[in-house]
Amino acid sequence: GIQVEQSPPDLILQEGANSTLRCNFSDSVNNLQWFHQNPWGQLINLFYIPSGTKQNGRLSATTVATERYSSLYISSSQTTDSGVYFCAVESQAGTALIFGKGTTLSVSS
Amino acid sequence: DVKVTQSSRYLVKRTGEKVFLECVQDMDHENMFWYRQDPGLGLRLIYFSYDVKMKEKGDIPEGYSVSREKKERFSLILESASTNQTSMYLCASSLTGYEQAFFGQGTRLTVV
Numbered sequence: 473g474i475q476v477e478q479s480p481p482d483l484i485l486q487e488g489a490n491s492t493l494r495c496n497f498s499d500s501v502n503n504l505q506w507f508h509q510n511p512w513g514q515l516i517n518l519f520y521i522p523s524g525t526k527q528n529g530r531l532s533a534t535t536v537a538t539e540r541y542s543s544l545y546i547s548s549s550q551t552t553d554s555g556v557y558f559c560a561v562e563s564q565a566g567t568a569l570i571f572g573k574g575t576t577l578s579v580s581s
Numbered sequence: 582d583v584k585v586t587q588s589s590r591y592l593v594k595r596t597g598e599k600v601f602l603e604c605v606q607d608m609d610h611e612n613m614f615w616y617r618q619d620p621g622l623g624l625r626l627i628y629f630s631y632d633v634k635m636k637e638k639g640d641i642p643e644g645y646s647v648s649r650e651k652k653e654r655f656s657l658i659l660e661s662a663s664t665n666q667t668s669m670y671l672c673a674s675s676l677t678g679y680e681q682a683f684f685g686q687g688t689r690l691t692v693v
Contacts (some may be wrong), residue, residue, distance in 0.1 A: 512671060515684035568614055569682055573623035
């Protein structure tokens with residue numbers, strides 16, 4: 473099946489710093505989503521982005537399907553950005569989202 | 582807003598018990614999913630359903646079964662709970678395939 477690799481596994485930032493999270497996948501995809509899991513375990517959908525670029529406030533995401541990667545960019549990070557960020561993909565042959573192992577982000581004030 | 586509600590936030594069960602985890606969505610979504618999340622392993626797909634009474638195995642279906650008798654409700658069943666099924670269980674739904682997915686708040690199950 474399709475493989476999803478996220479990097480880095482852990483990231484520690486000072487408030488106000490910028491960061492880029494990466495997601496590489498091993499096959500063509502029809503569906504790619506980014507999620508943030510808060511400290512209480514709730515997964516929040518950040519972006520549905522099978523291709524192209526989207527922005528939502530301080531967050532933006534870019535997927536280059538031909539090169540099989542996606543990036544999540546967080547600018548001016550805040551302590552509330554802390555948590556685990558997951559990339560999830562669905563291959564052209566698949567029928568459900570497959571998740572990477574996540575990037576754990578810690579932002580300190 | 583889409584709402585996906587899981588019946589319990591925390592659950593403690595004994596080994597050998599039959600356990601039901603319930604999930605309800607309120608947006609008439611076709612697809613529903615059950616994942617489990619374990620430290621270092623991320624989220625792994627247990628079962629999913631793309632229609633009433635339809636179900637498909639995910640990556641780790643052993644020891645689990647599911648039921649979808651109504652469109653809005655998707656139940657995960659542990660026929661005989663074991664300690665290695667102690668985990669966080671997450672339910673999700675999406676309108677159709679290749680659509681944005683929405684998650685419930687999770688059920689942290691402990692089997693003793």
